[in-house]
Amino acid sequence: MKKILLIVLFFSISAMQAQDLKWYTDVREAITVSNKVQKPMLMFFTGSDWCGWCIRLQNEVLKTPEFKKWAQENVILVELDYPRAVAQTPEIKSQNNELQQAFGIQGFPTVFFTSAESKDGRINFKGLGKTGYVAGGPMAWLNVAESIVHPKKI
Incomplete structure (x- = not known):
């Protein structure tokens, strides 16, 4: 009986860790969710199929268990991709270009x-801060992100 319980527990933990995070590509949908759950958005501007630093950030931080745990508790994830070899719908391409200009x-x-x-059909953003690639692995990046999302008041 103990053995069966351990096996079930192992597969339950594995399934939970294997769950991927929800990355929104439609910013209006992300705003709705963000406001509903009262969490800020993390908007990831990336060139997923050509930008070496973007790929490195993905592999070293955004795909780690530490990031997944932090993100689930603190932010709504939005991926704004600018690929060179992957097709996008005209709506997503237009949205991403507008957001790239809006955020500079x-x-x-x-x-x-x-x-x-x-x-009234217009979006008003309140910027909290920004970052890019941070050397030092997931904890170094998360320390920067945490200081932006939950700044210490003096």
């Missing part, structure tokens, strides 16, 4: 933390 994104990867509200 000049290099990749850029991670922008923001909250937003939509009124």
Whole structure:
């Protein structure tokens, strides 16, 4: 009986760790969720199929268990991709280009933390801060992210 219980527990933990995070690509949908759950958005501006630093950030931080745990508790994830070899719908391409201009994104990867509200068809963003690739692995990056999402008050 103990053996069966341990096997079930092992597979339950494995299944939970294997769960992927929800990355929104539609910013309006992400805003709705963000406002509903009262969490800021993490907007990841990336060139997923050509940007070496973006790929490195993905592998060293965004795909780690530490990041997954932190993200589930603290932010709504939004991926704004600018691929060269992967096709996108015209709506997503237009949305991403508008957001790149609105946030003044000049290099990749850029991670922008923001909250937003939509009124009368217009979106108003409140920037919290931004970062990019941070050397030192997931904990170094998460320390920067945490200082943006939960700044210490003096």
